[in-house]
Amino acid sequence: MTDTGEIDERLFLRSVARAFAVLEVWGAEPRALSLGEIAKAAGIDKSAAQRICQTLLGLGYLERAAGGLVPGKRALDRAFDYLRITPLIERAAPVLGNLRETCGERVDLSLFDGVTILYALRLQSRREAFFATLPGRRLPTFCTSGGRACMALMADAAVDRLLARSEMLARTRKTLTDPAAVLEKVHEAREQGYACVVEETLLGEVVVAAPVTDSAGRPVAAVHIAGTLADWSEAEFRRRFAPHAIAAADALSG
Amino acid sequence: MTDTGEIDERLFLRSVARAFAVLEVWGAEPRALSLGEIAKAAGIDKSAAQRICQTLLGLGYLERAAGGLVPGKRALDRAFDYLRITPLIERAAPVLGNLRETCGERVDLSLFDGVTILYALRLQSRREAFFATLPGRRLPTFCTSGGRACMALMADAAVDRLLARSEMLARTRKTLTDPAAVLEKVHEAREQGYACVVEETLLGEVVVAAPVTDSAGRPVAAVHIAGTLADWSEAEFRRRFAPHAIAAADALSG
DNA sequence: GCCGAGCGTATCGGAGAGCGATACCGGCGG
DNA sequence: CCGCCGGTATCGCTCTCCGATACGCTCGGC
Helix, strand or coil, X not given: CCCCCCCCHHHCCHHHHHHHHHHHHHHHCCCCECHHHHHHHHCCCHHHHHHHHHHHHHHCCEEEECCEEEECXXXXXXXXXXXXXXXXXHHHHHHHHHHHXXXXXXXXEEEEECCEEEEEEEECCCCCCCCCCCCCCEEECCCCHHXXXXXXXXXXXXXXXXXXXXXXXXXXXXXXXXXXXXXXXXXXXXXXXXXXXXXXXXXXXEEEEEEEECCCCCEEEEEEEEEEXXXXXXXXXXXXXXXXXXXXXXXXXC | CCCCCCCCHHHCCHHHHHHXXXXXXXXXXXXXXXXXXXXXXXXXXXXXXXXXXXXXXXXXXXXXXCCEEEECCHHHHHHXXXXXXXXXXXHHHHHHHHHHHHHCCEEEEEEEECCEEEEEEEECCCCCCCCCCCCCCEEECCCCHHHHHHHCCCCHHHHHHHHHHCCCCCCCCCCCCCXXXXXXXXXXXXXXXXXXXXXXXXXXXXXXXXXXXCCCCCEEEEEEEEEECCCCCHHHHHHHXXXXXXXXXXXXXX
């Protein structure tokens, strides 16, 4: 959902939109930026960038750093508000905790958001304590197992439309980029009740995921269990963990 | 120190500030809100609330929900930007991972932000898989061990000023609310190189924390190790875990 | 040592974006 | 039936924001 739905133009606040355009610049350019760089990246002139940045600095949504400006801590407060208010997150936390204990592998809750999914809860396994597993990370829907699990609950026509809107770039040499091939995987997920993706987002990684629905049966999220091919064959991994992912996702649905 | 530093009035964008005032409403009222409620809570009229909310809906920073509006998923993207850009977070992730393995207790990295600290990384222990340990949560500086560890690196005068600005409300019946008593605890932390707080934020909880500094020696964060009095006496906990917290914090400093 | 290209900062008059009072429709409860 | 909420829509006036412009600095190249 949240397809950045179009809004009545007469009620649209230009300066507000520009302020967020500024904040979003760091999504593409993750480093300290100067006013000039910000202005160019956000598509505004230097004066506007100056006013906006001063304002955001005052509010704590930007901070000064060596070499320019960076996002401020206040961003974390707003994310906290989101997580705290969303009932699914609260319900999911203990379920995922148990799931990780039972499985011993990495366990995630991802939120379905149109052409991308976004990780909301991440419980890493013992061995991988490393970075890159932060909440807030987005990945494309078409090549992730959570995304395919969600698409499995949509009509084929809707899946087609979603795939058409997606930029289907290969993340690894195993990534399926042909819409027909992806659709076939979605069909498989629909039959089995879960999706399995092998090395399409990260080489060596195997992930099973089951969809979480709202009360109307629409997909809103997915429960992932992720492991490495060093430990498991795809078949073993599916047999062993898919039922757990489905059970957890079902417990969170409705 | 992100003290919401005051800014030149002439460069301040009123509509931007009001938009963020709207977003911040859910910090105090974590549920779906109607336009009227938002307007009242943000101190603006209904027309302004309407325009701002329509804009934020269009940008994905708000979403419609049963009963009104709630924060949108886009908030998580901005938090992700912050975490990804801040070098300390990247460096801290593996260090905290190891720390949790060694200690087996809950381990956190909190960021020092004036009168509050804010949790950026949280690795819960096996037994407590439950909620309430989300990143983005803020707690007062004066009554947390991370906060006191940071204050220990400041001059007494600065500590006094910070305590004067703090709303020293008791969170439990053990919370110290007398500035002089807190200052004494800060002195103790200064001598020992770490702070220990027992049941001042949560009954039954004992926490040790050591400060992380920037290259200039100023406190910017703290490494926490938290356990329960059901398992440990205060003395045992300090002896066993304080050295680990200090070692981790030192590794992240400078 | 000079220069130009950046940086952040500051100024200012014009104009149009945003303001806010007002009104409308629909549902709910009394 | 009415009054009180909800969300939505309209519409002049005005004050906010726009963006061109300029200033003082610190660089690095030459």
